[in-house]
Amino acid sequence: SPFVRGGYVHQLDSDLDAEGDFSVHRFYLQTGVSYAVGPRRRVSFSVAGGSDRYDFSGGFGLADEPWGRIDQLRFSVPVTWAFDEHWTLFAVPTLRYSGESGVGSRDAATGGALAGVSYRVNDGLTIGPGVGVLGRLEDSVNVFPILIVDWKIIDRLSLETGRGLGATQGPGLTLSYRLSETWSLGLGGRYESLRFRLDDKGPAPDGVGEDRSIPVFVSATYARDRDLRFSAVAGMELDGELRLEDSSGRRLAREDYESTPFLGATFDIRF
Numbered sequence: 001s002p003f004v005r006g007g008y009v010h011q012l013d014s015d016l017d018a019e020g021d022f023s024v025h026r027f028y029l030q031t032g033v034s035y036a037v038g039p040r041r042r043v044s045f046s047v048a049g050g051s052d053r054y055d056f057s058g059g060f061g062l063a064d065e066p067w068g069r070i071d072q073l074r075f076s077v078p079v080t081w082a083f084d085e086h087w088t089l090f091a092v093p094t095l096r097y098s099g100e101s102g103v104g105s106r107d108a109a110t111g112g113a114l115a116g117v118s119y120r121v122n123d124g125l126t127i128g129p130g131v132g133v134l135g136r137l138e139d140s141v142n143v144f145p146i147l148i149v150d151w152k153i154i155d156r157l158s159l160e161t162g163r164g165l166g167a168t169q170g171p172g173l174t175l176s177y178r179l180s181e182t183w184s185l186g187l188g189g190r191y192e193s194l195r196f197r198l199d200d201k202g203p204a205p206d207g208v209g210e211d212r213s214i215p216v217f218v219s220a221t222y223a224r225d226r227d228l229r230f231s232a233v234a235g236m237e238l239d240g241e242l243r244l245e246d247s248s249g250r251r252l253a254r255e256d257y258e259s260t261p262f263l264g265a266t267f268d269i270r271f
Contacts, residue, residue: 002031003270005268006030006266007267009026009233011025011261012262014237015257016257017257017258018255020056020057020058020064021257022054022055024053025052027052028049028050028051029049030074031047032044032046033045040080041080042079043077047075048072051069051070052069052070052194052211053068054069066202070099070194070196071098071099072196075095087118087120088117088128090118093113094134095111096112098194098196099198100199107197108137112134112135114132115130115131115133116130116146118148126151127147127148127149127150127151128149129146130147132145137195137197138245138247138249139195139249147161158175174186174188175187182224186219188216188219189216192211195209203244204244204245207245208244208247209244213238214237214239215235218235220232230266231265233262234262236259237257237261238259240260242254242257
């Protein structure tokens with residue numbers, strides 16, 4: 001069964017601690033195909049591309065424009081393997097490219113995987129631990145825990161592990177309330193870290209930029225069965241931080257930015 005999903009998010013002007021501000025336009029598109037190996041076993045292949053377009057005003061660190069457009073490309077092979085009615089293993093090996101426009105793919109590539117196991121307690125609760133192991137440009141490997149949960153708290157209220165937007169490091173959590181057969185409201189959050197290679201023309205030639213934050217959001221979703229889903233999203237980027245490093249990973253500049261609102265929309269179509 002093929003699928004396609006994508007979205008757009010606009011992060012409004014974010015004030016930097018020292019001076020200046022910046023905004024971001026984020027686009028992404030993912031497509032792939034999922035194949036059922038057995039009744040509860042599935043292997044997928046997906047390719048995703050995206051672009052984060054930064055617009056600085058007033059400068060950051062060593063330059064007025066430390067970076068501009070960041071391009072992303074990701075290949076992944078998600079595997080879901082149920083051993084019986086209770087235990088399921090999942091793994092998502094991934095190859096990623098993230099770099100400023102014009103940077104060669106070999107200089108901006110990293111790899112890693114998400115993996116975990118879940119236990120189906122009953123019809124309303126599936127839960128389990130997981131771990132993410134992802135490479136980082138000019139830095140040590142990032143290892144972080146994952147909570148796998150699909151919990152139907154009451155008939156209309158559920159808590160589940162949710163996907164990120166674009167180049168997210170890992171999944172977050174979403175609390176959803178079903179208003180009707182087609183409409184639902186959501187409240188969610190996650191930790192985001194986007195680390196990317198810079199070109200050879202800026203203040204840190206062949207260096208590394210990083211944007212960290214904790215987005216918290218509300219959403220309104222229209223869904224038709226499992227085949228079609230559209231969501232409108234609004235939220236705040238909390239605890240934001242920008243970093244600029246040289247080609248060896250040595251920090252050149254770091255600034256926090258104030259909590260900033262963002263708006264967006266996503267879609268998910270399965271054929």
